Amino acid sequence: MTDMRLIVVGAAGRMGRALVRAVVEAEGTTLVGAIEREGAPELGQDAGMLAGIGELGVPLTDDALPVFARADGVLDFTTPAATVAFSELAAQARIAHIVGTTGLSADDLARLEAAARHAVVVRSGNMSLGVNLLAAMVRKVAAALDADFDIEIVEMHHRNKVDAPSGTALMLGEAAAAGRGIALEDHAVWTRHGHTGARRRGDIGFQTLRGGSVVGDHTVIFAGPHERIELRHVAEDRSLFARGAVKAALWARGRKPGLYAMADVLGLGD
Ligand SMILES: NC(=O)C1=CN([C@@H]2O[C@H](COP(=O)(O)OP(=O)(O)OC[C@H]3O[C@@H](n4cnc5c(N)ncnc54)[C@H](OP(=O)(O)O)[C@@H]3O)[C@@H](O)[C@H]2O)C=CC1
Numbered sequence: 001m002t003d004m005r006l007i008v009v010g011a012a013g014r015m016g017r018a019l020v021r022a023v024v025e026a027e028g029t030t031l032v033g034a035i036e037r038e039g040a041p042e043l044g045q046d047a048g049m050l051a052g053i054g055e056l057g058v059p060l061t062d063d064a065l066p067v068f069a070r071a072d073g074v075l076d077f078t079t080p081a082a083t084v085a086f087s088e089l090a091a092q093a094r095i096a097h098i099v100g101t102t103g104l105s106a107d108d109l110a111r112l113e114a115a116a117r118h119a120v121v122v123r124s125g126n127m128s129l130g131v132n133l134l135a136a137m138v139r140k141v142a143a144a145l146d147a148d149f150d151i152e153i154v155e156m157h158h159r160n161k162v163d164a165p166s167g168t169a170l171m172l173g174e175a176a177a178a179g180r181g182i183a184l185e186d187h188a189v190w191t192r193h194g195h196t197g198a199r200r201r202g203d204i205g206f207q208t209l210r211g212g213s214v215v216g217d218h219t220v221i222f223a224g225p226h227e228r229i230e231l232r233h234v235a236e237d238r239s240l241f242a243r244g245a246v247k248a249a250l251w252a253r254g255r256k257p258g259l260y261a262m263a264d265v266l267g268l269g270d
């Protein structure tokens, strides 16, 4: 089979550069385009040079349309607004859209779902094997324990992260809620400050830490009477997420249009 032709959007970003390296390193994929936002200072620069792997002959451009027309898939770790716009382009071009962007609103998600009627969309708040396994474990543990065990989710990320809680923390919260058979939005506690009163039975709490260069730490705590279970994942390098995204693109090739999750790619679905 010929190589899958991939585009990286947001190619000058932290994840964008890791994605360029992952596409070049993977077997069966070729980088055919690198997109950045209009006015970005990196436009015209070579994607490989920016990613620290030498010249690839792929200059960064803000003219997405012709690039989408010659690709099979797009890897997108950008911003919610950009991701929604790229989902429409990917749907028109009928190419796979791999979405790692977090902080999407309900309206953004509805627009991704609409795009997924025409093309394959794989979306996950975390593309690593470890976190997707962790989510499956959290669901099982939450199903096995009753509300005598209080669930708290703690995450820490680098100082430049703009959304909170992290997409991964939300995923883990959804997994815990699914295990318990409750709706997360009815039980989530996003912040605590001041005289909060005692903890409400069955709530799922979120704590967000930001600082330094932390790639991504997540802990799910089940705190019961006289004992505590803590399930933890530590991401050590962004290449982890980038390799997951390339794996998702290869999995998406030739598949029916629809909205899929990384759990589908990894065979961890229900
Ligand atoms: N699902 C997962 O496994 C992971 C998800 N993420 C998520 O990925 C996203 C990006 O993270 P990160 O790389 O750290 O962020 P960065 O800010 O470093 O990168 C985002 C890039 O997208 C660019 N961009 C913004 N708008 C557009 C546009 N319209 N067209 C093209 N490019 C655009 C930005 O340009 P500029 O800066 O010039 O605005 C920037 O270069 C976040 O939502 C993060 O949470 C991160 C890691 C793993």
Ligand SMILES: O=C(O)C1=N[C@H](C(=O)O)C[C@H](O)C1
Pocket (backbone or CB within 6 Å): 102, 125, 126, 157, 161, 165, 166, 167, 168, 169, 215, 216, 217, 235
């Ligand atoms: O912004 C990041 O850096 C990360 N974002 C994702 C999230 O919001 O969970 C995944 C990873 O933890 C890194």
